[in-house]
Amino acid sequence: MCRNGKKKTLFIIDGEYKLEFLMKQANIMDPENLVVVENNGALISQYFDEIMREIIIVVYKENIEEIFVVASKKYARNTKEVVSRIYENKKMKDKIQELDYLFKTCKPEFAGNSVSEWLQNTNNIVETLKSNVNMIKTHPLLPPHVQVTELYID
Numbered sequence: 001m002c003r004n005g006k007k008k009t010l011f012i013i014d015g016e017y018k019l020e021f022l023m024k025q026a027n028i029m030d031p032e033n034l035v036v037v038e039n040n041g042a043l044i045s046q047y048f049d050e051i052m053r054e055i056i057i058v059v060y061k062e063n064i065e066e067i068f069v070v071a072s073k074k075y076a077r078n079t080k081e082v083v084s085r086i087y088e089n090k091k092m093k094d095k096i097q098e099l100d101y102l103f104k105t106c107k108p109e110f111a112g113n114s115v116s117e118w119l120q121n122t123n124n125i126v127e128t129l130k131s132n133v134n135m136i137k138t139h140p141l142l143p144p145h146v147q148v149t150e151l152y153i154d
Contacts, residue, residue, distance in 0.1 A: 007065040010035045010058055035062050044132045056141045071129040072153040083116050
């Protein structure tokens with residue numbers, strides 16, 4: 001618990017949100033009890049990647065009791081055009097085949113089943129949000145009392 005007895009809350013966001021908006025969405029009145037970590041790209045791909053390290057450190061440093069993982073359609077990137085350009089590049093064909101093999105055989109290290117899925121992962125923002133919440137909840141270093149909640153903003 002924080003100094004004044006109120007819960008300290010961590011928001012993990014992708015994109016720019018105003019503090020007042022986040023507080024209203026989660027019914028938090030005191031900005032002193034709010035910590036924000038920005039996760040560019042939305043996806044937490046591994047239990048021991050940089051964003052998970054940041055989350056764990058913040059949880060212990062700030063005595064966080066509740067985590068909100070925030071996602072929004074507004075910040076979901078449409079990457080289909082970019083992926084199409086990569087796949088159309090003949091020089092990339094062999095590299096993509098090699099990487100697809102690694103994606104299929106090196107589970108769970110890679111997110112997705114192919115290079116295409118990995119690049120487009122933020123298109124299905126609801127699934128990404130659920131995956132992130134599950135990864136945080138089941139992380140072996142997260143204290144068991146910390147609540148993890150998804151917050152999808154349409």
